[in-house]
Structure formats: structure tokens, C-alpha cells
Amino acid sequence: MVNSYYTLRALAREWHADLEGTTVRDVYSQTKNELTVALSGAEQDWMVRGSVQRPFLYLFRRPGYHKARRNVATLFEGTIGQSVAGVSIADRDRLVSIELGSGGRILWQLFGARANAFHVAPDDTVVAAFQRHDELTGTAAPEPYAAPMPDTFEAFEDRWKPSRNKTRQAVQSAVSLFGGDLARETLHRAGVTTDAPADCTAAERRALFEASMALREALQDPAPVLYGAGQFPDAFSLIPLRHREDEPAERFDTVDAAVADFVRRTLAEQHFHRLYDPLEEALESAAEHERRSAERMVEELQSESRAGRYERWGHLLMAQQDQVPDGAEEVELPDLFEDGAPVTIPVDPAKSPVENAEHYYDRARSTRRSREEAEGRLDDTIEQAERAEALLQALREIDTLDGIKAFRDEREAELLPFVERDDADVDDFPFRRFDLGEGFEVWVGKNARQNHDLTFHASQPYDLWLHARGVPGAHTVLHRPNRDAEPGKRRRYVAAAIAAHYSKSKGSDVAPVMITERKYVTSPTGADPGVVRVDREDVLMVEPGLPE
Template sequence: MDDLQIEAMLHELSPLAGCAVGKIHQPADDLVVMRLWTGGRNLRLLLALGQNPKLHLSERTFANPFHPPGFCRLLRARIARIQGFARAGRERIVRIDCAGPKGDVRLYCELFGPVGNLVLADAEDRIIDALKRQRKGTENRLLLPGRPYHLPNARQMISLFERLPEIPASCRDADSFRNWLTTTLWPMSGAQAAVMAAEVEAGQTAQEVLETFRRQLLAGQFHPVRMMADGRERIVVLPPAAKRDKKARSLSHLLDEKSSPPNGTEPVEDARREIDRALRKQEKKLRRRLVRIEAEKIQKEGHVLVRQQGELLLAQLHRVKKGMTSVRLTDYYRQPPGPVAIPLDPSLTPQQNAEKYFRLARKYQLSLEHIERRQRETLDELDWLEEIRLYFEQAATPADLTEIRAELLAAGLLAASCREPASRRRPTGTPALNRAKTPSGFTLLWGRSSRGNDALTTRIAAPHDFWFHAKGVPGCHLVLRRDSRDIDVPKADLEYAAAVAAGWSRARDEKSVEVMCALTRDIGKTKGARPGQVTVRRFRTLRVSPLRLQPEATTLEND
């Protein structure tokens, strides 16, 4: 929120002074929702402190955590009624004056910087606690319990609430006027300055534009609208007269509709960033693990050489004496035989040194089996992540992001915002599927997520249905349904289904793709495998050109 949006929001929230606080929730780490009772209706005040922090009323509902976090419990214990809203200093800070069972408190909403913050202080501005404690920085900005709360240093700008400044003679054109507005006056925003500069460019004088703006600001004549400003659509709270017929219901309404939550707690953009960050972090972790495993594998693959050294010691034991640190023996495994130096433990007898090499060889061999198993598991997890990445790139709706996020949460790759029972973190509901028809009318179904693929292959597909998957690349599981195994499917329909499977795979941009075709009865699932990971016992391949078909949405209940 910019400075002018904060002024407009304070004007909008001023009638709520004296309302009761029914409940306070913290659906996410950087999101607090206060349920207010005005005496006639319930409202939700949203305090979003993530990227682009903001404060406004919201009509959205939120999935609340099973156990409220500590800061949320503190707010519940100290806040029972809102006494008023005010601006704190010239920074983007809103002070909410509150009353509670333990006396009056002040909740400072810091809406500046990369991310926002909430600071709860007593009536003497001594910090009770902060949503995000700040232990580093200047002495005045340490946000820790027990310390006094200080506002940031005031910006040295001319306040329009105090006086109307004279416009310098140097501001002769729209660009210089706009630059003067943003660097000299407070409150001001880049979008508002662009709108006012456009009015000057249209023929009005800069003095007229500034006087009109200040008069509307002091009178609180805010009319928030979406309009083009500075080359893109922005929210402007004091638009020109020509735009005032497009008034929205409120600034809260405009801010609320910008965020369409995929899971009831986060805007779509935040969910995308969170999922992308989790995928990149896990992919990087697994690739580092593969490098370490490969190095260990190379070392342990020397178990044959270690065993040979033990056998050479046994065969030439008469040449080894206790106390030797190494011995040169004839290596009969080389052609032609040649000398080889074998390190020894001087504290062991010759027989014990040979046994030590045999034990080490057995240990290496067992370790190698374990390493190869870890390598297979890591590669399988990378394949699964690559499939998740594909569905993430193809996600077209908030529901798709919700499905992906729930799957990552269940896999432990995303931390729950607040502590919840495991049952609340498992993916629930029916996964969405895509549906289409072949030229001959056979039904095609394919998954929109790994969980959807898993459900389709293991639960909904009949043993006699045909199953398709792009070979060697991440992609959907596609099933061509038929009523019985006695029904013949034309080759053209099989190739059509294979083309759709290729179109919904990582190879969708290739000219020709090899696709596996099998009966569902030949598809198996290994115990402990992740959703969507299967084994194919028998299959044939079809080479087709990918077809990116636009499907109908369906769910398992429909089938």
C-alpha cells in the first residue's frame, strides 16, 4: 500500500472505532485476520504482512490452523475492542488503538519495506512482542519485548496537511512536475503523481491540479478506482473527475479482489512463489546428494581390489612380519604379474592384517548395495519432482495450485504455516481429472496432478482399459476406457490417445514422441512409491506427434 492508499483506508475504517473483536486468527505466518462485530454485522480485517503488505477489510474466508501460533494467542489475550485507527508518523505505519482485559494496547502495522510487521505495545509504547522480532539494526529499531517502540526517522518532506506549497518555476512540464510531487510532497504516490502529471499535460495548470488534489485530500473525498497510470493498471484513490463514475464499492474491495487465494490463506502469486521455491530447494538438495552418493560408490566399488589384497597377503604370509607398515608382494592378478605395495597395521599380526582386508571388503560390498538403493530412491524422487514441476507449470486455476501445495505439504517439502495434526495436512477431497473423447467416441481421462494420476491408474481404471504415458519423460497418466476387453479399439483411436498423452508431457513441444501403451492390468505400484510412480510390466510403444487437447474438467465421482 502506498501513502495515499493508507490515508484512504484510514478514512474507510474510521467508522469501525468502538467495534468489538470477536476472534483473531493467523492462517499463515505473515497473515492475521481480526473478526470484528460492529453491532449490526460481522467484518474481517485482514493484516497481510508478506510481500506488498496491506491492511483492509476482506470478504474472503480462511482455513484456520488447528493450534494458533504464539503471537496470535497474545493478540487474543490482549485485544477485545478497537478504539480507533490512526497514522503513526510519516512512514507507512498504521496504529490500531485497542482495549483489552489487561489495559489499553497499541498494535502497530508496519506496511513498509520488503515485508511488513506487527508490533504490539502497551499504552507507554513499550513493546510487548512483535510478529517478527528484529534483533539487528539501529538501536531505535530493535523490536524486542520490553524495549521502547520508536518510529523510523521522519521523511523530510512537505506535509500537505500543514500547508499548500508553492510550485517551483522549474516545474514547467509534466515530467518535472511529477518528479517534484514524488520527491517533495507527503502523502503522495507514484500512481497519483502520474495521474496529476497527465492532467497538466492535458492543459490544466500545475497549481490548479495541486489545489484540487489537496482540497479533496483534506475533505476525505476518496474515490478509489482502477485506472491506467504510468503505463499499467493501478489503484488511484483520488482520480480525475472523468474517472469518478467508475467508483468501486471501497478500497478494501479493490485490494481484496487482487488476491484470489488458492487455499484460503494466500494469494495466487504467493502460492506460486512458495511452491517454486520448495521445488528448487529440494531439487538442489537431491542433486547434491547424488554427487555425494556417486563419490561414495566409486570408493566402495574398490571392494574387489581390497579382497584381492587380502588374498595376496594370505598367499604370501611368510613375507609379512608384525610391526611392518607396508609390504611389497607379487600381484598375480596382473598380467604379467608385478610388484604391489600393500599398507599394513604394524600393531596386527600378518594373519590379522589379512582378515582386516577381508572384513573391509565385505563392508564395502554391503555398503555398495545400500548406496545403489539410495541412488535409485534419489533418482525416483527427482523423477517425481520433475513431474510435480510439470504440473506446476501447467497449473491454470487456484485449485490446481491447492492440489500441488497439499501434495508437497504431505511429502514434508512445505512446512505447515502453523502446527496442525497430520490428518489436517493430508491432501483431501477428490483429485481433478481431464476428460475428452476420441474420434470414435471412447472416453479419455488423464490426471492434472500426481495424486490424480495415482487415483486414475490405481482406483478408477479397469484392468481392460488402455493406459498411456510418454516414454522417458514426465507426463500425465492417460486412460482410454472401454466397457469390456472384447471391444476392439481402432488403431487411429489408440494413436489419438497417445498423441494427447504426449501433448500433456514434458515433450509436448517435440515433433515426434514415443509413448508407452499398455493394459491397466500390467501397471503395478511398488510399496512406498510416491503418488503417480508406477511400474509397467508389459507395454508397446507408439510414435506420435503431440496433441495439446483442451479438455473438460471432471472428478472421480463423475466416473
């Protein structure tokens, strides 16, 4: 990951020589949740850009200086004009600083639910904060916490957690600065295939420890790689990964260049999905709706006309008024049109036989009109369904940002009946999001790919994971602002109702929703995106719906 400690450390080392001696020219934000520090040098200007918006936290730089002319305020005004003494990172912590000649610094905190950026005074108090400025100004700056890293096998053993679901997770617990890919690489290089950490032998654990130490040594001399084919990368790695050696890969000479390219292409991918996903969802829904409407029309037209039945009931009531008792809710009369066979007719006890007959004549006329309208609408409905399906098929052939932009522009008129054109003006946050107050939020995936990203990349182990039980539906996360924050009963039920709403249980009066901490949700080996295994769960019974 581009915001791992090892990547940030490598960036700080590469940047130090270039940025030392530059001057802070400007500090501003023209992209939501992203802070830019513009630096002027004798030979080169730089923009250092950092995002504090989960799930994609990043820090990278670009040459030059570009700022929108309007509606972009200057931030951290006390830093403007100060010289840069260097770039540093806290020991084994993701706190990156642009050190200022005055003794202060611009500090990025690139982890957790409250990632942020600060102007910090020489006495380590916050002069200004990018997020939650009023709350944090004048408080102590974040203090570094050196993540424990085992340098001996004994220390590795002490941190080994056999209770974890997978051996990979136990490696991440033992070697706390390793993310998922480095943990997988550790298993690969150690030759350990045992799935459950409790089943790992002492020899396997020692092999894992030695592989982790070899990786830590390799990380001292980065050789960055981007993995994946096509416009959008699958993964960034600071070193070549043997467990990915069969995948398409692009190598870079510097970490700086690799990170900048990965961030640029990942932001393009997010933009792609903000344009693509609403179209796909709308066209899928439209095609299904129109097809079902057409099927109902065909079924209606193929069945015996209800208009004839209502008209016959009206005739029978008019012809046999004296056979209808007062206050009856139904009456059985001989069918004068079918050899006298008895027919049961529902009637309104508050109406006379004549009024009931007139009611059925009205229903016959109305039904006949509806049938005629259905006959006229059927061809249009089928044609509309075919148009939606053709657009959907064309959309699914697009896999680039330029392609989706061109598709939306060139086929705007065709798309208009199915989607609203303002769906691109959305929050940069990739998931559906609902604010429940006090830092609690509900995040909902929009498709299988997003479900996987939400569950295994964006959420924290202590977040609550929800899914409608027994039916297809979206992965839903009740995000906690920190591991000790308790959402309470009301927020749990609101989150469960949201999860049920975005599932096949949406139309039910009440639906079961499973809820568990995200750490109990795993992805089976080789499973498709979005397929999970839940080891522990509670069930909430809720009415599907969205908060008002």
C-alpha cells in the first residue's frame, strides 16, 4: 500500500535532498480532503499532495505549481515563506513531516479514522489543522508510537496469535508493519501453506520469522513495482513479490515515480467508477423493470379478459335483483349465460343490486381501456428494454476513463430516459455513505468489487459488518470512529435496516440481518470478489429502509 510505513519512509528519504532548502510558497486544498503544499526551489517547484480521506490515504508529489484561480483559500498561513529544513518520518509510525527552518513542521498523520494534516509549532502544539481545525488548534500534536517489530524468533513467538482465522493474519499481527501483500509474501517465501495459525508447527513459524526478516532487509533497498494489466493498477509494492511473479508488472526506478503513478491511476479508476457504476446500476434496473413490465403485459393479454367477467356479473345482478339479499357480501346466482351454472359474485353490502351492477360495468369499462392501453404499450416497453440492454452491453465493453467519458457524452440522449445526468456530481467517497452522528458512519458497497474493497481494505477490524441473511445483498459496514466507540442499539438497528434495504429483502416487511465485527469476516481462498465466510454472527430483525 502507498501509505504503509515502509513506503512513506522511502519517500521521505528520496524527497529530503530535493526539498531541503526550498521555500513554502502556498498551502491549499482544491480537492476534497486533499492538502497541497507548494514548494519553490532554485531549480524546481514541487507540489506535495496528501489525502486524509479513507479508504485511500496517500502522499505524493508532482513537479510545478498549479492552483485554481477561484475559490481556493490559503491554509496554514504561518508556514508561507518559511524555508524547508528537510523531510522526515517518525520511527515505525506513519507521521511524515516537512521540517521548517523555524523549528515547526507540516505534519501528515496518514492512518486511522482521523487521518489529518497539521501545522505544528516548535513546542509541538497544533497551530492549525486541515480537518477539525477549531477542535484541534492549540492541542498537542500527535505523538509517534513505534510499532513493535520482532527482531528475534522469541519476540516473534510472543506476538504470534494462534486464535486468528488465517496464518496470513497471524503474520500481520506478529509483524505489525506488514500489510496483506507482505504477509502473503512472507508465507510464500517461507513455503508455509498451513491455513490456520494454530496448526503451524514451530519449524513453520521459524521459517515465517526468517522470511519476514529477509523482507525487512529487502525493504531497505526498494525496487518499486505496479502490478496489473490495463489502465488501472491492481497493487503497488515497494519490492518485487514472488507470489505475484506471473502477473503483469511495471517496474520503476524510484519510489517517488511509482507512488505518483499509482496514485494518479488509482484516482482515475475512482473517477471511472463514479461515472461507470451509476450508469451500470441504472441500466440494469431499467432493463429488468421494462422486461418485467412487458412480461406482465403479455400475461395479462394472454389471459381471459377480466372486462368480460365484470360485465357478465353486472348483467346477472341486473337480471336477478330480487335474488340479492340485503347486507350480503357475496351472492350466488345461476349463470344465465352458462346453462344456469352457479356463480359467486362479491358485492358491497352497503350498495343496492343496481349500484353493485353499475360498479361492475364501470370496472369492465376501466379494464377494457387498460387492456387496450397495454396492447399499445407492449411494443414500446419491449423496445425500451432492448435499448437499455443494448446500452448496458456497450457500457460493459468500456474499461478506461476516456472511454466512459466519451460514452456519456456521445450517448447522452440515449441514456436520458434511464439515468439522471447529475449522477457524476457525487462525493469522492467511493461507497454509499450515511452519517449516524458522533463519527459513526454506515458504508455500503455498490457491486461485488466494491463489496470486497469495503470489507477487506476500507474497514477496520473493529468496525461492525452487516449483511442481509440468506439473500444476495450489499456488504455494509458500521464504521466506528475508534475501537472503543460503542454505537449503541439504535445505530446498530439503523445500520441493519440499511443493509436490508440494499438486498433482495428490500420489499419484505421484516428481514434478518447478520452483524459481527469485521475481523470475523474472511474471504475463502479462490473465491470471487464479494464472497465471504462469517465465523461469528448475531442476527437483528429489522424493517428494510433508509434513515430519514
